[in-house]
Amino acid sequence: MNYKETLDWMFNKLPMYQTQGATAYRKDITNTVLLAKHLGNPEHYLKCIHVAGTNGKGSTSHLLASVLQEAGYKVGLYTSPHLKDYRERITINGIPISEDYVCDFINKNKAFFEANELSFFEMSVGLAFEYFVKQKTDINIIEVGMGGRLDSTNIITPLVSVITNIGLDHTQFLGNTLELIAFEKAGIIKPNIPVVIGEYISETKPVFLAKSDETHSEIYFASDLIAATYPSALLGDYQIQNKKTVLQTLKVLQDKKLLSVSETDIKNGFLNVIKNTGLQGRWQQLGENPTVICDTAHNAHGLKIVINQFKKEKYDQLHIVLGLVNDKNLTEILPLFPENAIYYFCKPDISRGLDQLILKEKAAEFNLVGQTYISVSNAYQAAKENAKENDFIYVGGSTFVVAEIL
Numbered sequence: 001m002n003y004k005e006t007l008d009w010m011f012n013k014l015p016m017y018q019t020q021g022a023t024a025y026r027k028d029i030t031n032t033v034l035l036a037k038h039l040g041n042p043e044h045y046l047k048c049i050h051v052a053g054t055n056g057k058g059s060t061s062h063l064l065a066s067v068l069q070e071a072g073y074k075v076g077l078y079t080s081p082h083l084k085d086y087r088e089r090i091t092i093n094g095i096p097i098s099e100d101y102v103c104d105f106i107n108k109n110k111a112f113f114e115a116n117e118l119s120f121f122e123m124s125v126g127l128a129f130e131y132f133v134k135q136k137t138d139i140n141i142i143e144v145g146m147g148g149r150l151d152s153t154n155i156i157t158p159l160v161s162v163i164t165n166i167g168l169d170h171t172q173f174l175g176n177t178l179e180l181i182a183f184e185k186a187g188i189i190k191p192n193i194p195v196v197i198g199e200y201i202s203e204t205k206p207v208f209l210a211k212s213d214e215t216h217s218e219i220y221f222a223s224d225l226i227a228a229t230y231p232s233a234l235l236g237d238y239q240i241q242n243k244k245t246v247l248q249t250l251k252v253l254q255d256k257k258l259l260s261v262s263e264t265d266i267k268n269g270f271l272n273v274i275k276n277t278g279l280q281g282r283w284q285q286l287g288e289n290p291t292v293i294c295d296t297a298h299n300a301h302g303l304k305i306v307i308n309q310f311k312k313e314k315y316d317q318l319h320i321v322l323g324l325v326n327d328k329n330l331t332e333i334l335p336l337f338p339e340n341a342i343y344y345f346c347k348p349d350i351s352r353g354l355d356q357l358i359l360k361e362k363a364a365e366f367n368l369v370g371q372t373y374i375s376v377s378n379a380y381q382a383a384k385e386n387a388k389e390n391d392f393i394y395v396g397g398s399t400f401v402v403a404e405i406l
Contacts, residue, residue, distance in 0.1 A: 003099035006106050007086060010120060013113075031118050032152040035126040038112055042129040043156045046076075046137070049249065050156060052144040052185045053164025053198065055302040056242045059234055059282055060164050060198070061143045063246045066276040067269030068139055069093050071261045076132035076140035078153070080121070083280055083296075083403040090128045094277050097131055105130065121145050125152040139259065149187020159258050161188045161217075162249050163208070164198040164242065167301025182207040194218040194252050198245035222248035232270035236283035236295075237312075238305040243270065281402045283309065290391040291315065292384070294406070296399040298325070300332045306396065307336050315392035319383045322363075323347055323376055323401040326354040333397075334366045342386065343370025346379035348400035376404040 001009060036043055049064060051057045058079055065077045075093055082088040087096035105127050106113075113123055125145075132140050142158070144151045166182045182204040189195045189211050197208050200221060212219040222245045229243035250266065253259040273279060281296040283306070291313065297306040310318070318341040324333070325348065345360045347353040356372040363370075373379035383393050395405055 001103060001107060003103055006103045009110075010086070010106065010123070028150055029152055029154060031116060031122050032125060032155055034116060035112070035118060035122060036129070036155055038109070039126055039130050042126075042133040045133050046129060046140050046156065048140045048142050048156045048158040049160055049162060049253075050142050050144070050153065050158040050188050051162045051164070052148040052151075052188050053162075054167035054181070054185075054299065055297065055305070056164040056198065056238070056245070057143050057162075058296075059239060059242045059279070060162065060245050060249075061141045062277040062279040063232070063234070063242060063270060063273055064249060065094075065141045066273040067246065067250065067261060067266050068141075068259070069276050070269040070272065071259070071265040073138040073259070074136070076128070076135070076137040077277065078125070078128040078132075078140065079143040080124070080145050081399055083399070083406055088278065089124060090131055091277070092132070092135055092137060094275075096278075097127075101131060102127070119152075122152045129156075144185075144188065147181075147184040147187070149184050151188075154188055157190055158188075158193060159256075160249055160252050161190065161193055161195040162198070162245060163188070163195065164245055165301070166199075166201070166204045167299060178203040179207055183211075186211040189215050189217050191215045192217060194220065194256070196220045196222055196245060196249045196252060198222050199241055218252075220248050220252060230267050230270045233272065233274045234270075234279070234282050235285070236306070236309050238309060239282070280406055281399070284406075286395075286405070287384075287393075289389045290319075290384075290387040290393055292393045292395070294395040294402045296402050297396060298398050299328070300336065303333060303397075304336050307338070310392065310394050311338065313392050316388060316390040317342065317392070319344065319387050319391060319393045320370075321346065321376070321379045321383050321393065321395040321401070321405075322359070322370075322397045323356070323379075324354045324359060324397045325350070325352040325400070327352065328354070330359075330362045334363055334368060337363075337366070337368055339367045339369075341368070341370075342383075343368050344373055344379035344383050345370055346373045346376045346401070348376060348398050349404060350400050353398075353400065376401050380405050 090097040226244040286292040323346045
C-alpha cells in the first residue's frame, strides 16, 4: 500500500477514538503490552518524559522538546491528535516520521493488528516507540492520549512524570469528579520516579500527594516553586502556567544530572517553539484587520481560560465560529461563551461532530445567537466577510474545527 492507501486503511480499519468516540476507547493496556512484546519491547530502550493533564499537555510537550532541541539533543516527540497530517504525531527534532516508515510499519504488522483488533491509538504508540528506538533518539517527550493509568503510553518508565492540571473532561471514561480524574492522571506516577504537578486545586492535591507517597516519588508543585518565566512564541496568558511546568521539569532533570540545559537553551527554546516543533492551534493568529485567532481548547476547563483571554482583547464586534463534538456537556460549555458575539455554528467533518442545528438550538438557551453553516470553511468564510477592520474573529470549540481552517 502507498501512503494514502495506508492512511485509509488505518482510519477505516482500526478503531479511532478521535472519530468514533467511546466505541474505540480501550480501558486497559493489555493490547499495548501485547504489541510492545511483538515489537521487541522498544519502550525499554527509550529515555522519556511522560506528560499527562486535562489541558496544556500539548503545549508543555512541545516547549520541552524545543528547549531540549536547542540544547543539542535528538528529541522524539509523540503527541495526539494531529491537525492536518497523521505524521505530526511522531516527530524527531520537528521533522515528521517519513511516509515510507509509516507504510512499512503497517504493512509489516498488519496481520498482527487485525488478529488482535488493536485500536488506532495503540498502533500509533507502538509505531512511535519503535521509530524512536531505531532512530536512536537521546530523549523522548511522550504525551498521554487520555487519562494516564490505563493509557497506552503508560508502559514506559520515564525520567520524570509531568501532570499539567486537572479539569472535567472525558468524564464517561475517567470519572465525573476532579478527584477521580486526578486519580487516573496520577496513574503515570511510577515508583521512585519524580513527578512535577503544573497546577493543583484543593480537590486534586491530596490525590497527587497520596500517589507520590505510595510510589516513594519526589513531588514538585510548579505553581508554588517557579515565580518568573521567559517570553515564548506561544501567545496567550494561559501559557504562563505551562512555562512554569516546563521550567520545573527541566530543573528536576538538571538537579538529578539526567540532562544538561542552559538558560540560553531555555530562552531560545521558548522563543523558537513553533519553528522547532511545528506546533499549531494554540492562540494562533491567522489574520489581522480583523484579528483572527484560533485555538484548540475543547473542554470547559480549557475554554474558560481561552474565553477569558479574548475578553481582554480590544475590538468593535466579536465573531465566533463554533463547532463541537457530540460527547461534550453543552450545559457546562455554552454558558462560558459571551452573549454579545455573532455566532457561526458549524459541524466539524467527523462522525463525532455535533450537528450545527442542534448546536444552534442549544446555544439559544444561553442567549448565544447566530446562523448555521454546512461546513467549518463556510462558517469561517462568512465570519471573514461580515467582520469589519476593528472586529475580532475567534475560531474554536474543537481541535477538528481548527484543523479544517489551517
